[in-house]
């Protein structure tokens with residue numbers, strides 16, 4: 001049994017995700033919804049359902065297990081597993097549940113072919129190429145060998161192909177994006193002349209928004225679906241300006257009290273009051289995925305105003321300064337992300353204090369219980 005100890009409430013606005021998907025489709029090509037890792041913490045099944053209503057016909061998850069879960073929920077769309085096949089069970093499940101695995105290793109091809117042949121089956125796959133990320137995928141040097149292998153093994157049928165961009169969100173690395181795009185287009189030409197006409201995708205969110213050159217037959221949108229602007233803080237900031245964040249995270253206030261001048265607060269006495277203050281203790285801490293790196297740095301939104309974190313973030317509690325905020329009381333609500341009015345906290349604000357990226361903020365906070373609207 002899993003014991004519920006979380007106090008955070010995560011609200012997901014599915015209409016914001018649908019709005020963001022429509023923006024990403026404006027370029028006129030097919031957009032896969034990347035919903036790996038529980039849709040970046042936003043809820044795998046619910047997000048798939050919302051995107052399906054906007055006409056999405058392809059979903060990309062991480063593991064085959066995630067794909068199976070999505071298929072079992074009744075979804076009939078195409079499902080891609082970006083992490084590919086990690087063992088034989090993945091191979092069986094990919095066949096059984098009609099999942100298209102990303103394949104970037106000959107070991108995966110051999111493992112899959114022995115499972116598929118033993119069952120007298122066929123399977124569709126997506127070829128994955130490394131053009132500069134140096135993470136997963138066949139290299140361009142392996143192309144001839146790969147083509148030979150595929151011709152000799154018609155039970156393994158490639159229908160998609162892809163590569164992943166390393167720097168599409170950074171104006172200083174436009175050349176790197178260009179080089180990846182060139183190498184991928186070379187690979188596509190070679191595949192085509194060998195008789196493989198595949199649906200190719202290269203662009204992630206930032207690629208879709210900024211780089212014309214990387215928009216191919218299909219694109220793979222992740223972070224922008226959830227309303228974080230992958231271009232924020234760059235000269236391209238405005239291009240992602242219409243995206244709407246979909247996640248709001250709040251918790252209850254467990255105590256409001258005075259902190260007298262000269263008194264310290266929380267572990268290690270890292271904060272000492274320079275005047276008489278009022279503090280609120282909110283039910284959020286690193287056990288909820290609310291990082292300890294926010295100690296003495298982060299802010300929350302209470303009654304539409306900003307309250308700064310004072311002292312260290314604890315396991316399930318955090319203290320904030322509410323001296324200048326009226327009407328704060330026991331049982332009230334503090335927003336860690338979102339909120340109302342001028343104090344509203346954006347994903348970029350929170351990721352900045354946290355010294356990370358919005359992706360990580362969503363994934364960690366999204367592990368708390370969610371409600372949907």
Ligand SMILES: *Cc1c(COP(=O)(O)O)cnc(C)c1O
Nearest residue numbers: 034082164204205220221222223
């Ligand atoms: C996560 C992921 C994406 C989506 O990237 P975003 O930057 O979130 O849009 C696309 N392709 C692959 C292979 C990924 O792993």
